[in-house]
Amino acid sequence: NSVIVDIIHSVAFSLSKDAGDSSKERSGEVKVRLFLKRQEKRPSVSSRTVGAARAENIGFFGSSRMGSGADVLPIAHYKIDVTSRKPVQQIIYLKDFPQDYLPVAKSAVESWNIVFGFDAFKTATANADVDLGDPRYNVIKWIDGLDEEVPWAGYAPTMVNPRTGEVLATQILVNGSTTRKSFSGIYKYTSEAAPQFSTLAGKIGNVPLVEGTGENPVVSFFADTKSKSEEDYAKGYYLSVIMHEFGHSLGLRHNFAGSTVIDSNGVSSSVMDYEPGFVSNIRQVPGSYDHAAIRWGYFGESPTTQMAFCTDEDMAKRYDCNQGDVGKPEDYVVAGLIQGTTVLENLIVPLPDMVKKPMKSMMKTALKIIELANQLPESERQKAVSEIQRALERVKNAQPSANLSAAEKAIVETNLSKLSASYADATAPKTPAPLALNFGL
């Protein structure tokens, strides 16, 4: 059903992320392969638009991911016949995964079948002919050896028919060895710090502060190094990353308000949020928002309850649109900043090099909530603002705990110097944010 012209052309390139810094230069050879795919006579055209989704508090990518006027575009979607419920309508190839991560990727993809109510997707191991960028195949590829500066664990630049919104090919990149290496570092550090940390850090609501990766409020940390291995944590993390990226390929945009609603299984309502590790580590399936979004986009069913939703461009405008939080954002930042400071005043293990600015993103969220406090209910506004200000003061005035030996105090002081640098950064006057593109990291 398609004609493919295959042109292979080699070009040399040289890239430098920071002009003038030769250590950041990368060079190599890129093989360019051009595919021409004949459009099907009856492509799958969604009758649903990005704007209509938004009116239901649901976020879909359009047939084109960039540019203004996206509201009128048909939503991005796989060609899935939801009436026949025929199984295996799309095969998702897993490329270059280590053997023991294949079941993780399979579970992540097939968890979406639960939402569809039948086995629409099936995974298969890719052979040598199947690769990313080839529009004949849906591919999720494990990539080793990425730069440490690469800011994503997964990336989903899915190929979509610009006229119809139909997904031509899934393209998902998974950051393999580089992310695994940083995981190892965190786990080693954690094993050392765990006994002390677990007695210091508390809970926010009913969720512990301590289990986490990137979005953890204090430092990257895994609490339970006794009963859970490094592999257990890493697999839990990749499960949730691949589930999130596959959600992008289904057409779903981020939902950074997803974590303001906690489902009955104790996990937040959307895998399309950036979740703290203690949430992502226990997630097994997409959430109630994800379910409602797919049922709307693929089945035409309207949500029966009001969805909590916001996406990338709402973050600067809404107090409750944040990455890495869970529950009520105003309560989360207060508890996180106070408990995080207590931890850093007492923790006698040096923070690892990779933790450069502890709690910086949390402080920035706290400042944003103060700025947008008029969006909070009037009865709660004053209390919320004064508590956040008190928490920020607590960070600013952090001191080593009184009962430490001289050697311990030196470690704590070094850790706290990172915290002061972080505070200075977070409270510095704002520079305009760079233009964000909605590529679906």
Ligand SMILES: [Zn+2]
């Ligand atoms: Zn994403």
